[in-house]
Amino acid sequence: MQRSRLRAPATLAADRRPGNGQSESAPVATLECAMRLIVTEKNNSAKKIAEILSGGSAKEEASFKTPYYTWEGEKGPQTAIGLKGHVLNPAFPEDYKSWQQIDPRDLIDAPLIKLPTDKNVVKAIKKVAKDATDLVIATDFDREGELIGLEALQEIVEANPGLATAEGVHENGTPVKRARYSALTKEEIERAFANLDELSMPLANAGAARQDIDLIWGATLTRAVSRATRRFGANFLSVGRVQSPTLGLIVERELERRAHVPKPFWEVLATFAHPDGSFEAHHATDKFWKEAEAKAAIEGTKSPGKVVEIKARRQTRKPPSPLNTTAFTTDASNRLGVTPARAMRLAEDLYMDGCISYPRTDNTVYPDSLDTRQLVTELVAIEDFSAAKFLLDKPLEATRGKKETTDHPPIYPTSAVNPKRLEARSDAHRKVYELVARRFLATFSPPMISESTRADIKAGSEEYFVRGSHVVEPGFAAIYTYAISADTEIPKLEQGQELDLDGDPELIPKETQPPGRISQGKLIEMMEERGLGTKATRADIIQKLYYRGYVHGNPPEPSETGIKMYEGFKTYVPRMADSEMTAQLEAEMDQIAAGEMSKDEVLTDSRDALRSAYDEMGPDVDVEDEDEPWRKFAKLVWSGMDEDRILGPCVVCQEAGRTKEDGSPNMLRVIRARKSGKSFVGCTGWDGEAPDSPDSCDQTFPMPQPRFYDVHKLEDVCSVCGRTPRVSVAQKFKPGRPWKLCFNDDCPSMEEMKRKRAEREAAKAAKEAAKAAEEAEAANGKADAGADEAVKEAEKIAGQASATKVKRARNGKNGAKSKPGSKNGAKVEKPARSGSGPSKR
Helix, strand or coil: CCCCCCCCCCECHHHHCCCCCCCCCCCCCECCCCCEEEEECEHHHHHHHHHHHHCCCCEEEEECCEEEEEEEECCEEEEEEECECCCEEEECCHHHCCCCCCCHHHHHHCCCEEEECCHHHHHHHHHHHCCCCEEEECCCCCHHHHHHHHHHHHHHHHHCCCCCCCCCECCCCCECEECCCCCCCHHHHHHHHHCCEECCHHHHHHHHHHHHHHHHHHHHHHHHHHHHCCCCHHHCCCCCCCHHHHHHHHHHHHHHHHHCCCCEEEEEEEEECCCCCCEEEEECCCCECCHHHHHHHHHHCCCCEEEEEEEEEEEEECCCCCECHHHHHHHHHHHHCCCHHHHHHHHHHHHHCCCECCCCCCCCCCCCCCCHHHHHHHHHCCHHHHHHHHHHHCCCCCCCCCCCCCCCCCECECCCCCHHHHHHCCHHHHHHHHHHHHHHHHCCCCCEEEEEEEEEEEECCEEEEEEEEEEEECHHHHCCHHHCCCCECCCCCCCCCEECECCCCEEEEEECCCCCCCCHHHHHHHHHHCCCCCCCCHHHHHHHHHHCCCEECCCCEECHHHHHHHHHHHHHCHHHHCCHHHHHHHHHHHHHHCCCCCHHHHHHHHHHHHHHHHHCCCCCCCCCCCCCHHHHHHHHHHHHHHHHHEEEECHHHHHHCCECCCCCECEEEEEECCCCCCEEEEECCCCCCCCCCCCCCCCEEECCCCCCEEEEEEECCCCCCCCCCEEEEEECCCCCCCEEEECCCCCHHHHHHHHHHHHHHHHHHHHHHHHHHHHHHHHHHHHHHHHHHHHHHHHHHHHHHHHHHHHHHHCCCCCCCCCCCCCCCCCCHHHHHCCCCCCCC
């Protein structure tokens, strides 16, 4: 790559501009000392780095509402400023703005422009960059961070072209410096700034390629699907190259569940008496598929039983490997019940606070530079982690995972913190830190050893068995307590021992169950296996499926709209439903980062793949022909949306004997009012042309608005009151547990909700009353103060009038008359009335 050289020396750019007291031809003032500008990804990072490098002397200033930090370094002044993530985002030109006038297919090859994400941040970095002679990019060390650093550099160069080129090269040919760190700790930051690296253009280009590809695919397909289904504005249907195959994983499992046909089977259990207490044993046949055979087994069971064999087996479970992002989000989901998206937000907070290392990493091998013994020593000194003190009795040897990278270490606690101190932030922050710290200690711990015992008992012609297990040596589970399993105790048994039956054997009817839904933690693992997304994006992709209404609940359950959307792609554009194409693009982006492919090459491949997929559906998304793929796709999605709106039968119509013409029941469904745009629940039996007809049902219920809440059906008919449907409600775009809502306000299940509502309203009323009382008291205080001022003013005027009279008397003018209330008169009440004095009270 050819690098341009800038001729202008580093200068005080602000002082050489016209309008700053100098003409354009004025001599340039050369800086005597260098001013270093440090750019970070977020304000918290800038503040932390400034505190560390300045020794706590940094001063906070602000420009265009954006804080930055200044201090005097060993080699001159230094400034650290934090961004708000991306400085620039790719977008289509204004000509492509209209969803209805622009053919979605035109977006595939449309040019892209860059727009600022926050104009104030751009203005601020340009202002502080004008006096800089040295630049250090200190954004997060990954593709996204490298791209953000490059975006900041491009804006800085506009303000201070003498500083560097847009390709990251200083005037003297040296590259722009890059600080790479994995923890916001004193040691790590000082090490990073003592060993500055170069900005990686390939890594930044890989991040830029992902941005462009996601925009092109997302915008093209989202507009196409939304136009085909006539969904515009806030009701558009979102599609993405990673989002759609991820939805497919959830839908395929749901379809398996629905296709499952329960098959009956029977189990036989027998209870045997024992001096230490009776115990239950299972028949040697795990499942009887015929009831007659199970009953025959019961008939063949005779007392006493005899222990014919005892087998004991030891099992060794290895300690876990160090945490990478996938393992962390999986453990947070499975162990703590925290969704991957929220787990990453909590981890980001802890990283910013200097409690844990950078949470986005593929690495599962600790670097040799990490002082693990010092950290273990500090951690086990805390009571919560003291169970791992035994680790200091021997040399530490950590487990190693399958992935070893050089960008970031595995996630580990960068400082020993008492978890109780983190409760001030939130209990969730405490739990996440504790998970990371315990996992770290577990990687140095010995295996867990457990022992399982199986005893076989012959009773008549039938055989039974009983199993027990207990932990012999907890090993790593002593500290990583999430992994330990409860002991299953059985009485001590000896071979040949006879045991009487304690009652008759029991016949238990059961049926096979469908496969379980995929947990969010497991979904993250499946996405990684299939090359869907990256460590930094997978949690957000899952969260997006919730926001779009394609899934709900935890573990995620697809809505009917989500199912039909996936089925539509699977039927008409199979490559959009499959992970293979997306995984290929991910691999090519890795090749950009490695310098093996260019960004333009990958964008060309991406556009070709999208064009080919789009054309499988036909060029016209607005087609009305029922046989065209886009029309069939739209009708399929519409059917799913209709199913999602149906909540359950209308009990009022049932009691009145009203039905549809075909005899099917009238249903309660979600309806959106045309005038107000608000949603409510109404009966399909409503007859708008003859609303007063006995065949028309006017039953309605208010409901949480879908713009702000995700509302999903739980039961067609509430199992508590048996009157109306019951739904699950969760606030959109905010973490929190969903709550259950029955539309029958008199339902016993609503008593708790009504009580809490009454408490909230009472608290609100009390708060408003207290505020009103404060305002009234303040008003009275002002009135009293005003009255006092008026009295003083009246006394002052009276005094002036008296003095004037004396003066006039001395001058022989005492006989002059003045009008009442005039300036020179003795009447002073009038000025007092003009204020808020006594006369007003």
